[in-house]
Each structure stands twice: as C-alpha cells, then as structure tokens.
Amino acid sequence: MFKTYTMKKYFILIGICISLLSSAQNKDIQSIQQLLDKQVAAWNTGNIDAFMLGYWENDSLLFMGKNGPTYGYATTLKNYKKNYPDTAHMGQLAFTITRMQALNADHYFIIGQFHLKRSIGDAQGNFTLLCRKINGVWKIIAEIGRAHV
Numbered sequence: 001m002f003k004t005y006t007m008k009k010y011f012i013l014i015g016i017c018i019s020l021l022s023s024a025q026n027k028d029i030q031s032i033q034q035l036l037d038k039q040v041a042a043w044n045t046g047n048i049d050a051f052m053l054g055y056w057e058n059d060s061l062l063f064m065g066k067n068g069p070t071y072g073y074a075t076t077l078k079n080y081k082k083n084y085p086d087t088a089h090m091g092q093l094a095f096t097i098t099r100m101q102a103l104n105a106d107h108y109f110i111i112g113q114f115h116l117k118r119s120i121g122d123a124q125g126n127f128t129l130l131c132r133k134i135n136g137v138w139k140i141i142a143e144i145g146r147a148h149v
Contacts, residue, residue, distance in 0.1 A: 032131055032138050039095075040094065040095055043090060046090055052077050055076060055143075056134065056139040059071060061076055063075075063079070063142075064143065065079070088118065088120050091116040091123075093116055094115045094117075095112050095113070095114055096114075096115070098111050105133070107131065108130075108131040109129075111128050113126055114145075124147070125147035126146050
C-alpha cells in the first residue's frame, strides 16, 4: 500500500514538472515567433531600424553572410542599410520557419527560409539563428544566412 501511494505521488510530480516545462517552452516559442513577426512587419514597411530591434544590441552580435563573419550591432545595421538602400531592394519579406529547437532554458536554435518579393527581382535563401533570452527578452545573437537570388 505504502509503495503504491509513493509511486503515484512520484508520477504525479513528474507529470507536473513535464507540464510546467512544456508550458514554459510554448511561451518561449510564442515569444520568438512574435520577435520574427515584428521583424517581418518592420521590414515590409521599409523600417530597417525597427527590424534590427530583434537583434542583440552588442558588439558580439555575429552575422555570417556571403562575405564571411561580421561582428556587432552597428556593423550589421550598416550592412543592412548598404545592401537594402530602399524599398525596391527590400521588397516584401516572408519567413518560413522549418525548425525551432530549445538548446536550454535561455537559447533556441532556429532554421528557416526567407523570401523577398521585389520589383527588381525576387530573392530567397536559408538562415540559421541562435536566439538568447536576455533580461527576459528573446534576441537574435547570431545569424548565418545564405541567399539564392
């Protein structure tokens, strides 16, 4: 009798823990999806500064593009503005997320595709993001992108 009662309590406790972890993970996924949705909305209005709010504002921000790695928020912002000088170059952005994987409580690994519908010619490609929860807010701390025009 005692053993059965203890086992029941043990399984209930495990179930509660799993439920709490699952709930926290769902909130994190929703928060990261909101970050990405805000980026798309900002991009589609031609607002690169607002688009950049999804990135970690730090000199250690890593962006890996066709010319190799660059570091820093200011450098990434400068490169976006150089490569997308107007709304014709920016076009309309859409993301397709193919994988979102928790690495631990404060880091997510994301794989996706971007699609730019533009009057000067469409562009698309793949990207990998590393997101980190900083002071309770999810930010992109590293991006590896590969465009296929």
